[in-house]
Amino acid sequence: MIPLRLSAFAEADRPFVVRLGSPSGQRCGDAVLVEAEGNSATYASKAGLFTIDGVAASGLAGDVLLIQPREQRAERLIRATSPHNTLLVTERCDQLCVMCSQPPKKTHVDRFALFEEACMLAPENMLIGITGGEPTLYRHQLFDLIERIYRTRPDLSFHVLTNAQHFENDDIDRMLGPAYARVSWGIPLYASQSALHDEIVGKRGAFSQLLENFAILMRAGARIELRTVLLRGNYPALPELAHFVASRLRCIEAWSIMQLEHSGFARRRWASLAVNPRLDFAPLREAMDWSFLHQMPVQLFNIPRCALPEDYRRFAVASISDWKQKFLSACDGCRERDLCCGFFEWHPDQDECAKVTPL
Amino acid sequence: MSLYPLRLRALPNGEALAVNDSGSFFTLSPAALERFERDTLNPQDEGYLTQHGHSLDENSSFDRMSHAYCVAERLDQVGTLDYLILVPTLRCNLRCSYCQVSRADIDQHKYDWSPDTLAAVLDCIDAIQGDHIKIEFQGGEPSLRPDLIQAVIERCERFAHRQFVVCTNLQCIDDGILTLFDRPDCFISTSLDGDTTRHAIHRTQSEGKTRQFFDNLRYVVERYGPGKVSALPTIDASDPPPPESLIDAYREFGLDSIFLRPINYQGFARKRHKHSREQSHAWRRYYRRFVETLIERNWSDRDQVLEESYLSICLRRIFWPGNERHVDLRNPNPMGMDYIVVDHDGTVYPTDEARMLARSGIIDLAIGDIVSGWDSERRETLNRHATNQFDPTCQHCAYQPFCGRDLIDDLARYGRIDVPRTETEFCRRHLHLFDFIFELIYSDDPAVRYSLTRWLRLPETPVSFGTMLE
Ligand code: SF4
Numbered sequence: 001m002i003p004l005r006l007s008a009f010a011e012a013d014r015p016f017v018v019r020l021g022s023p024s025g026q027r028c029g030d031a032v033l034v035e036a037e038g039n040s041a042t043y044a045s046k047a048g049l050f051t052i053d054g055v056a057a058s059g060l061a062g063d064v065l066l067i068q069p070r071e072q073r074a075e076r077l078i079r080a081t082s083p084h085n086t087l088l089v090t091e092r093c094d095q096l097c098v099m100c101s102q103p104p105k106k107t108h109v110d111r112f113a114l115f116e117e118a119c120m121l122a123p124e125n126m127l128i129g130i131t132g133g134e135p136t137l138y139r140h141q142l143f144d145l146i147e148r149i150y151r152t153r154p155d156l157s158f159h160v161l162t163n164a165q166h167f168e169n170d171d172i173d174r175m176l177g178p179a180y181a182r183v184s185w186g187i188p189l190y191a192s193q194s195a196l197h198d199e200i201v202g203k204r205g206a207f208s209q210l211l212e213n214f215a216i217l218m219r220a221g222a223r224i225e226l227r228t229v230l231l232r233g234n235y236p237a238l239p240e241l242a243h244f245v246a247s248r249l250r251c252i253e254a255w256s257i258m259q260l261e262h263s264g265f266a267r268r269r270w271a272s273l274a275v276n277p278r279l280d281f282a283p284l285r286e287a288m289d290w291s292f293l294h295q296m297p298v299q300l301f302n303i304p305r306c307a308l309p310e311d312y313r314r315f316a317v318a319s320i321s322d323w324k325q326k327f328l329s330a331c332d333g334c335r336e337r338d339l340c341c342g343f344f345e346w347h348p349d350q351d352e353c354a355k356v357t358p359l
Numbered sequence: 360m361s362l363y364p365l366r367l368r369a370l371p372n373g374e375a376l377a378v379n380d381s382g383s384f385f386t387l388s389p390a391a392l393e394r395f396e397r398d399t400l401n402p403q404d405e406g407y408l409t410q411h412g413h414s415l416d417e418n419s420s421f422d423r424m425s426h427a428y429c430v431a432e433r434l435d436q437v438g439t440l441d442y443l444i445l446v447p448t449l450r451c452n453l454r455c456s457y458c459q460v461s462r463a464d465i466d467q468h469k470y471d472w473s474p475d476t477l478a479a480v481l482d483c484i485d486a487i488q489g490d491h492i493k494i495e496f497q498g499g500e501p502s503l504r505p506d507l508i509q510a511v512i513e514r515c516e517r518f519a520h521r522q523f524v525v526c527t528n529l530q531c532i533d534d535g536i537l538t539l540f541d542r543p544d545c546f547i548s549t550s551l552d553g554d555t556t557r558h559a560i561h562r563t564q565s566e567g568k569t570r571q572f573f574d575n576l577r578y579v580v581e582r583y584g585p586g587k588v589s590a591l592p593t594i595d596a597s598d599p600p601p602p603e604s605l606i607d608a609y610r611e612f613g614l615d616s617i618f619l620r621p622i623n624y625q626g627f628a629r630k631r632h633k634h635s636r637e638q639s640h641a642w643r644r645y646y647r648r649f650v651e652t653l654i655e656r657n658w659s660d661r662d663q664v665l666e667e668s669y670l671s672i673c674l675r676r677i678f679w680p681g682n683e684r685h686v687d688l689r690n691p692n693p694m695g696m697d698y699i700v701v702d703h704d705g706t707v708y709p710t711d712e713a714r715m716l717a718r719s720g721i722i723d724l725a726i727g728d729i730v731s732g733w734d735s736e737r738r739e740t741l742n743r744h745a746t747n748q749f750d751p752t753c754q755h756c757a758y759q760p761f762c763g764r765d766l767i768d769d770l771a772r773y774g775r776i777d778v779p780r781t782e783t784e785f786c787r788r789h790l791h792l793f794d795f796i797f798e799l800i801y802s803d804d805p806a807v808r809y810s811l812t813r814w815l816r817l818p819e820t821p822v823s824f825g826t827m828l829e
């Protein structure tokens with residue numbers, strides 16, 4: 001696992017964002033490496049000297065860090081060499097999904113200004129994820145962030161994970177602007193029956209609100225990635241959802257169907273929530289077949305390739321971010337390992353879903 | 360509950376097919392049909408209709424937007440010019456009995472592009488925006504002028520995506536034309552009417568020429584693989600070859616796509632084959648038998664999947680709105696916009712059929728010429744009627760979202776475009792074809808389902824290709 005939080009000591013007393021230079025890549029404004037020893041490195045920056053512990057300086061070159069002197073902590077907001085960078089804009093949420101991997105908190109710390117600084121320092125053409133909690137609880141600040149960054153860094157693009165409960169008709173004009181051509185919205189939909197969807201997300205009326213907000217997003221020409229996590233509760237209804245998507249949500253750019261992550265609420269509810277497509281592929285297959293028949297762009301996340309029949313493997317994406325991905329010892333000789341998503345670092349090896357059959 | 364309009368088509372077994380404006384379809388059992396007629400829908404019906412976007416709640420913007428999106432997706436988006444059909448020469452080294460273009464003899468020299476025409480074609484290519492171009496070389500026999508083909512192809516190097524198709528009778532392949540064929544972006548399209556005897560009847564007419572053609576076809580297929588070559592048969596509807604033997608002839612060369620066309624009655628063909636003015640019932644029976652034979656073949660021998668090209672185009676149109684670009688069948692179908700035909704004398708026609716009509720003196724549908732342009736009054740007049748959406752018959756037809764409009768065909772056959780749809784050959788042909796396709800879609804014969812799966816390029820055969828309201 002790649003650590004995203006490191007311990008740090010800094011002269012400054014207020015949090016600051018900085019990009020780490022290196023002997024081979026120093027840009028104006030970067031912190032300058034002054035001393036490196038094993039897994040500890042000291043830098044000089046406009047905010048004074050600081051030391052980072054835990055990773056060798058060579059592994060940090062070009063990273064954008066948020067240094068929090070009081071907490072003696074550094075957050076690697078943007079890792080220069082990774083395609084998987086996400087900014088967590090809030091931990092608050094108005095839904096309470098049964099399987100939430102990052103259960104929401106009541107408090108909110110506004111870090112938009114720091115994130116904006118970080119994005120400005122990101123490598124060229126990077127796709128940056130924005131997640132929560134529910135980012136659109138602060139949607140005006142989010143829109144400001146997106147638009148301001150677009151003005152200086154039109155090369156960057158964003159993927160925002162949102163429950164899409166908070167868009168309003170007034171947002172349409174704004175979202176028709178050019179900045180939003182570089183934004184895609186990852187929106188969960190768990191079932192086409194309102195009661196079932198509402199039950200899963202823990203919010204009454206969520207489904208009908210979601211549909212109305214899809215209408216707003218459609219009018220805004222927004223790019224939508226639909227997301228469906230497979231659960232015991234919605235798995236049998238997946239083919240019906242496929243019918244719904246193929247007839248009513250034809251505007252989407254992608255439909256990501258994903259296996260549950262063993263963390264957050266799902267960890268303790270695993271036995272009652274998890275489904276294993278390796279043992280029961282039928283509903284998923286039926287949903288995929290219907291989608292392909294109607295040219296809906298299905299992709300599978302977090303499902304190891306060996307769990308799928310051969311003809312369906314090419315739709316599985318190596319979706320698990322590098323810093324939290326692992327493979328099992330049995331995976332060693334597998335021919336498809338490079339294409340495979342593997343497992344979340346925290347997935348229990350003895351779980352049924354982890355019974356792999358190397359290809 | 361309120362519903363978006365559904366158009367019905369009765370099926371032979373008392374069931375009905377229902378299709379909405381966006382082409383979303385299902386069938387109704389006789390019982391369900393009765394509930395519709397009496398307005399006594401049950402909760403399952405309502406659930407189904409809502410899930411599939413047929414219901415309309417005035418207060419729901421989602422109902423309106425998702426429906427509007429699907430209808431818009433159905434309409435073909437016609438872009439700017441990126442497809443040229445070029446006729447560098449009208450001369451030909453064969454004299455096929457159904458030749459559609461009133462070809463010219465090989466030694467008559469005023470039937471090739473002049474230097475000015477060539478220059479204007481090259482200017483036209485330079486003016487094309489975007490990074491995509493497709494050019495089809497028709498004739499006459501275009502391979503008689505490899506120099507002109509080459510000049511055009513060389514001018515296209517700047518396009519990232521380019522495709523050239525040389526439509527040739529493959530009677531004679533020399534080094535000049537082989538250099539062109541060697542290019543990975545160059546493809547060969549030819550005619551193959553069946554086995555050697557068949558092919559000789561209307562085309563080569565002599566044993567020597569027949570052998571030459573078959574040798575050349577074999578040569579190019581072996582040199583480049585079958586992916587490089589496509590072939591079309593032209594069928595004399597009054598005496599069609601047995602489907603098996605036609606399929607065998609194509610299989611022999613590894614060709615898997617057969618575009619079954621009856622003789623087009625324009626040009627010389629009109630004089631010699633009077634009966635071909637309308638496709639007869641016999642033709643439709645033959646067509647059906649041919650497709651059924653293909654399906655059996657695909658099922659009994661899984662090594663190769665064969666298709667009838669036009670059936671596949673129609674089938675994919677049903678399931679893939681907005682994703683196929685076929686100028687043969689689309690709606691709206693404006694002329695002279697994204698593709699044009701440039702004749703041997705530089706005249707610009709909207710379609711190849713229009714060129715043939717003019718050549719055979721039936722009606723002059725030229726819309727301009729390559730030097731002075733084709734943004735003409737004529738083109739505008741044609742394009743005022745380029746959609747089936749508001750045709751009083753099509754408006755009630757279940758197949759309207761999948762079907763198209765072919766002004767040129769109407770003009771060719773009837774000299775006018777306002778003949779009631781159902782009395783046109785275009786309509787009869789498509790009604791028959793879509794009836795047949797929906798029969799296949801709802802078939803439970805595993806052989807049919809297997810072929811549909813492959814024609815629609817699916818990984819596996821789905822549980823069903825269409826739903827039914829019981
Ligand atoms: S054996 Fe491991 S690497 Fe191979 S497909 Fe299965 S999970 Fe992936």
Ligand code: SF4
Pocket residue numbers: 747752753756757758759760762763780781785786787789790
């Ligand atoms: S032309 Fe005929 S088959 Fe086509 S939509 Fe019109 S009425 Fe229907």
